[in-house]
Amino acid sequence: MMKNAPRREDGLSRERIIEETIVLLDSHGEKGLTFRALAERLATGAGAIYWHVANKDDLLASACDEIVARALSAPLEDAPPEEVIRALALALFDAIDARPWVGSALTRAPLELPMVRILERLGQQVRSIGVPAQGQFAAAAALLSYIVGVSVQNAANAQIGRMLGGDRTAILGEVAQAWSRLDAEAYPFTRSMAAQLPVHDDRADFLTGINLILRGLAQS
Amino acid sequence: MMKNAPRREDGLSRERIIEETIVLLDSHGEKGLTFRALAERLATGAGAIYWHVANKDDLLASACDEIVARALSAPLEDAPPEEVIRALALALFDAIDARPWVGSALTRAPLELPMVRILERLGQQVRSIGVPAQGQFAAAAALLSYIVGVSVQNAANAQIGRMLGGDRTAILGEVAQAWSRLDAEAYPFTRSMAAQLPVHDDRADFLTGINLILRGLAQS
DNA sequence: ACCTGAACACCGTTCAAGT
DNA sequence: ACCTGAACACCGTTCAAGT
Numbered sequence: 001m002m003k004n005a006p007r008r009e010d011g012l013s014r015e016r017i018i019e020e021t022i023v024l025l026d027s028h029g030e031k032g033l034t035f036r037a038l039a040e041r042l043a044t045g046a047g048a049i050y051w052h053v054a055n056k057d058d059l060l061a062s063a064c065d066e067i068v069a070r071a072l073s074a075p076l077e078d079a080p081p082e083e084v085i086r087a088l089a090l091a092l093f094d095a096i097d098a099r100p101w102v103g104s105a106l107t108r109a110p111l112e113l114p115m116v117r118i119l120e121r122l123g124q125q126v127r128s129i130g131v132p133a134q135g136q137f138a139a140a141a142a143l144l145s146y147i148v149g150v151s152v153q154n155a156a157n158a159q160i161g162r163m164l165g166g167d168r169t170a171i172l173g174e175v176a177q178a179w180s181r182l183d184a185e186a187y188p189f190t191r192s193m194a195a196q197l198p199v200h201d202d203r204a205d206f207l208t209g210i211n212l213i214l215r216g217l218a219q220s
Numbered sequence: 221m222m223k224n225a226p227r228r229e230d231g232l233s234r235e236r237i238i239e240e241t242i243v244l245l246d247s248h249g250e251k252g253l254t255f256r257a258l259a260e261r262l263a264t265g266a267g268a269i270y271w272h273v274a275n276k277d278d279l280l281a282s283a284c285d286e287i288v289a290r291a292l293s294a295p296l297e298d299a300p301p302e303e304v305i306r307a308l309a310l311a312l313f314d315a316i317d318a319r320p321w322v323g324s325a326l327t328r329a330p331l332e333l334p335m336v337r338i339l340e341r342l343g344q345q346v347r348s349i350g351v352p353a354q355g356q357f358a359a360a361a362a363l364l365s366y367i368v369g370v371s372v373q374n375a376a377n378a379q380i381g382r383m384l385g386g387d388r389t390a391i392l393g394e395v396a397q398a399w400s401r402l403d404a405e406a407y408p409f410t411r412s413m414a415a416q417l418p419v420h421d422d423r424a425d426f427l428t429g430i431n432l433i434l435r436g437l438a439q440s
Numbered sequence: 441a442c443c444t445g446a447a448c449a450c451c452g453t454t455c456a457a458g459t
Numbered sequence: 460a461c462c463t464g465a466a467c468a469c470c471g472t473t474c475a476a477g478t
Binding site: 103109110111116119124127137140146149151154157160186188189196202205206208213 | 323339372
């Protein structure tokens, strides 16, 4: 065709829809993402969105992939592979922590593009480390499971704090109180750990786990 | 009061509701759990359920807790603590694998009773191992994160297979084909791993990770 | 080709009214 | 104390009709 600029500036597009989806998810959470709310933001009808997007799952998955792609694009520097893996892991941990909805989207669509993006990056570094060929897949898969699994779990924790309104310390303080009120017979360990909960650093523990896996990898 | 058996046999009760919730979740998945469907199964009105249960979140959380409690009640034997931890981890892995909805319920209500149940069990074993006092919480928390995180992630994988109808091998075969069709420039690692995907054992990898953490714990 | 917006078939939750 | 079931305020998705 000859005309190549027929698109109106205010026309809908997949990109614009997904961009606005991210804004909506960030501002109003997972249950705030509604075709009606999205349509209003885009100044269009609810049905129009379906021309560019298959359904709500597609919407969520695409928004998730966008965030994952951004998180992975940052740490590209050439450094020792272990260092790159740590950087990738933390970038994902922080991205999911900042947007808990990314976590549930990741869990909902397991072997899709976002996961493959991460696996690829991890795999390339696993190769650089020098892990023998027959162990590369298991190593990359273990890292992938750990990173995504723990990050999602952590983000869920953080989200509940945000939902209850208070700051992190206050929430954890309340949980700690609840723990110290548990039955002494059934929950001796948890009771005695109540005091440590509020001063606990999840991000540091996450990194400790990564280092543990990397150490195990080096031994094999 | 004097009369202590006024309850009709067909009366509703929290237990009966949760029991039927589990049946419904198992048979029709997470989106099959509906107050209307549940009411029909219980031969009552939708609103009656609200007399025994706060809301849908409460329903899901209670069903989840029931399953977690069952999974933890099995492996009680006195064995070396590392062995008990492995047994607990696998029991949870299998329970969540069999019921993916437990995974998302666990993620939705992070620091609630089900998680505390698991933490307590792990913590007691961590103590038995002889981990020094100031490291016990971090150790138990690391195990908890890993077990729940990876199990949830694995269950999500398994679920997608079930949803697509085919058996596990067939699904993974298709994913493997999709992987081998990825762009050679951008996804060299994933492409070369395509063949290994269908013969990969997630449960074994899960256990490998547990052993890795236990080994790290023994060193400290 | 792309958009509109009414309509359909659902939801969770509430609440007056019953027993 | 416990249950009923209609009613309310929403959903995702479809689809004739428009441009």
